Amino acid sequence: MRRLFGTSGIRGVVNEDLTPELFLDMGLTLATQLGNSGIVVVGKDPRTSSEMLESALISGLISGGCDVIRLGVVPTPVVGFAVRSLGASAGAMITASHNPPEYNGLKFWDSKGMAYSPALEEEVEELYFRRRTKPVAWDEIGKVEEVDVLPRYLEEITRSVSLKKGYTVVLDCGNGAGAIVTPHLLRRLGCKVITINSQLDGHFPGRGLEPTPENLQELCGVIRSVGADIGLAHDGDADRIAAVDERGRVAEPDKLLALMAAHQVRKKGDTVVTTVDASNVVDESVKAKGGKVVRTKVGDVNVASEVKKRGAIFGGEPSGAWIFPHVHLAPDGPLAAAKILELLSSTGKTLSELLDALPTYPTLRERIACPNEKKTSAMKKFEALATKEFRDVADVLTIDGIRLSLRDGGWLLVRPSGTEPYIRITAEGRTPKRAEEMLNSAVGILKKIIEHKARS
Ligand code: MG
Numbered sequence: 463m464r465r466l467f468g469t470s471g472i473r474g475v476v477n478e479d480l481t482p483e484l485f486l487d488m489g490l491t492l493a494t495q496l497g498n499s500g501i502v503v504v505g506k507d508p509r510t511s512s513e514m515l516e517s518a519l520i521s522g523l524i525s526g527g528c529d530v531i532r533l534g535v536v537p538t539p540v541v542g543f544a545v546r547s548l549g550a551s552a553g554a555m556i557t558a559s560h561n562p563p564e565y566n567g568l569k570f571w572d573s574k575g576m577a578y579s580p581a582l583e584e585e586v587e588e589l590y591f592r593r594r595t596k597p598v599a600w601d602e603i604g605k606v607e608e609v610d611v612l613p614r615y616l617e618e619i620t621r622s623v624s625l626k627k628g629y630t631v632v633l634d635c636g637n638g639a640g641a642i643v644t645p646h647l648l649r650r651l652g653c654k655v656i657t658i659n660s661q662l663d664g665h666f667p668g669r670g671l672e673p674t675p676e677n678l679q680e681l682c683g684v685i686r687s688v689g690a691d692i693g694l695a696h697d698g699d700a701d702r703i704a705a706v707d708e709r710g711r712v713a714e715p716d717k718l719l720a721l722m723a724a725h726q727v728r729k730k731g732d733t734v735v736t737t738v739d740a741s742n743v744v745d746e747s748v749k750a751k752g753g754k755v756v757r758t759k760v761g762d763v764n765v766a767s768e769v770k771k772r773g774a775i776f777g778g779e780p781s782g783a784w785i786f787p788h789v790h791l792a793p794d795g796p797l798a799a800a801k802i803l804e805l806l807s808s809t810g811k812t813l814s815e816l817l818d819a820l821p822t823y824p825t826l827r828e829r830i831a832c833p834n835e836k837k838t839s840a841m842k843k844f845e846a847l848a849t850k851e852f853r854d855v856a857d858v859l860t861i862d863g864i865r866l867s868l869r870d871g872g873w874l875l876v877r878p879s880g881t882e883p884y885i886r887i888t889a890e891g892r893t894p895k896r897a898e899e900m901l902n903s904a905v906g907i908l909k910k911i912i913e914h915k916a917r918s
Contacts, residue, residue, distance in 0.1 A: 464591055467583040469761045469880060471569030473558050476511040480566050482518035485556075488568060489522020490595045491586055492552060498527035498598050500551030503571075503611075505533040505541040507557040507639045507699045510664040511566045515556050519568070523554075524604035525597045532608045535662060537639045537700035538569065542792025543618070544611045546575035557639070557699040560672040563665055576770065576791040577763045612643065620650050622789050623800040625807045628652035629691040632706075633799075634681040636671050637663040640700030644796045648694075651800060658684055671697055673704035673782065675712040686710040692813050694802065696795045701762070702782035703798035707813040715780040716741035717820045720748070722784065722798075725805050726776035727753035735768045735777035735785075737761070738862045739875055741890055743820055759862035760877075762793045823872075824894040826901045829884040830908050837878040837885065843911045844876055844904075851903055874900050876908070885912075 466472050472488075474480040492502065502523050506512035512535075520530050528551070533544055538555045545553040553571030561567070570578040570586070578586075589595055631653050635641035641660040648655045658680060659668030670677040673695040685693045685706055693706030705713040723734045724747035732753040736744050737760045745755045756772055758764040762783040769777035769787050777785040783793035786801065806813060832840055845864050849855055852866055852874070859865040863877030863886075872891040879886055887904045891897030 464587070466587050466590065470559065471567050473561060473565060473567040475564050476515075476566050480511075480515070482514055485515045485518035485568065486522040487590060487595070488586075489519040490526045490597060491522070491590045492554065492570065493523050493526020493528040494589055494595045495585055496528060496551050498596060498602075501529045501531060501548070503531045503533055503541060503544045503548060503550045503553045505536040505538070505544070505553070505555045507538075508535050508637070508662040508664045509558065509563060509566050512556050512664070515566055515568075519554060519556065520606060524606060526595070527598035527602050527604055529604040530606045532606060533611055534608070535639055535642060536612070537643055537696075537795060539701050539790070539792040539794035539797070540611060540615050540643070542571050542575040542577070543615050543790050545571050545573060546790065547611065547614055547618075548609065555699070559699050559701070560697040562671070571792075574791065576766050579763060579767060616643070616647055616650065618789065619647055619797050619800060622786070622797070623651060623804050625651050625653075625803055627807060628654060629803055629806065630654045630656070630688070631803070632656045632658065632681060632684045632688065632690045632693045633660060634658050634669070634678065634693065634695040635660040635700070636673070636677075636696060636698060637661065637666045637668045638671060638696060638698035638700060640696035640795055644694070644696065644700065644799055647796050647800060648803070651803065653803065656684065656688060656690065666698065673697055673702065678704060678706060678712050682706050682710040682712065692802070692806065694799045697782070700795035701793040703784060703795045703802065704782050705802055705813060707817060709814050711814070713813065713817055714822075715782055716743055717817050718782075718802075719778045719780055719784070720744040720746075720820060721805060721816050722801060723748050723755075723776055723778060724751045724753070725808070726786075727751040728775065733772050733774040735765050735772065735774045737765065737779050738859060738865045738877075739888060740780050741823055741825065742871060742873060743823060747820065757859060757861070757865075766791045766793070823890050823892060824897040825888060825890045826897045827886065827888050828901060828905055829879070829886045830905060830912065832878070832883060832885045832912050834883050836912065840885065840908065840911050841876070841878060844908060847907050847911070848876075848904065851907060852900075868900075870896065872896055872900055874904055876904060
């Protein structure tokens, strides 16, 4: 079957792949899936196209008999929160997260405030492609109401975090949706907040929306010049967090994740969920506190469903999408920002002290060209050959690509790209030399497999 949804909802370039017609259809399709009744909450990020797409989506929803609660511009996690808090049947967020301004997208939420599972997305696709959508009669058309859910959201997040003191924070929202929540949240928690790039602007003039070290250089500079305690940053829809320490260094995402995961462990056996691409520093930090780590496929939906299934205390990806299930099951950037401050407060340490106490494991990445139709068989052959080539394999995980854990503490992940004709390799070693050896071996095996196929 043809697909609409990728790893994080529907994404595309506005008025090319992503048209008002598609959003009208998606509204009617979602309403049909919900049985032509119920309430759907709708949020959007500040992109120039969001209002156009929101109008089309809402038309579709009410023509299908659903009532709509319009939240306006909100971070993505607020939609997940609002579904549960307002007792809605589903939610829809119009956003393209960290993509450039010409993009937009759509992400659905279920009645539990969790992002749509692949199974629910397939139901939507089935209804859409088979044209099984159903509008209602004139007297059953839904109603639209506007609700400001932010006071309720801020109240709940504030309640779930406690700080012993206020910090001086420099906050970079990248002109995205986080700007209407996180500055207020951190001030409520008693912090002094200096904002940069924190006025909503769908042209995103401030910086690239992905909170990478390259995009956070301005933030690093401001921290140094004002002598702040910490810097925090979101992606465009604020479901992710990045941090910069008081010395102006961007925190390595895996180390930041390891700190938070370990901090959430309260008692022996507490479970933390992370993805196959996260560093072993996460496992070590969590185990040192008596907790255990369960790994899932890459993608926040996978993390959320595993957290729910295992009753985990925390779930997080190195991308900075973190889930605190005692509050809700949506990756939540503003909540993550507050939790990082709580971590500083409860340990009494600076972020640089906490980060520098963790070991650094060198990680190398490479991608090998491989046509899409050959990926499956190449991966099968790789598994067979690699388990022979690497003699000290302690564990093999095949939930998302192939992850080999080696006895010396290193690991290797080989994953076909979901969207591009590549197979990606990640190698983490205890030393740079070991990481390089592992990467070279894997590259050698893969090249042999792919080139052999090309000839045969
Ligand atoms: Mg995002």
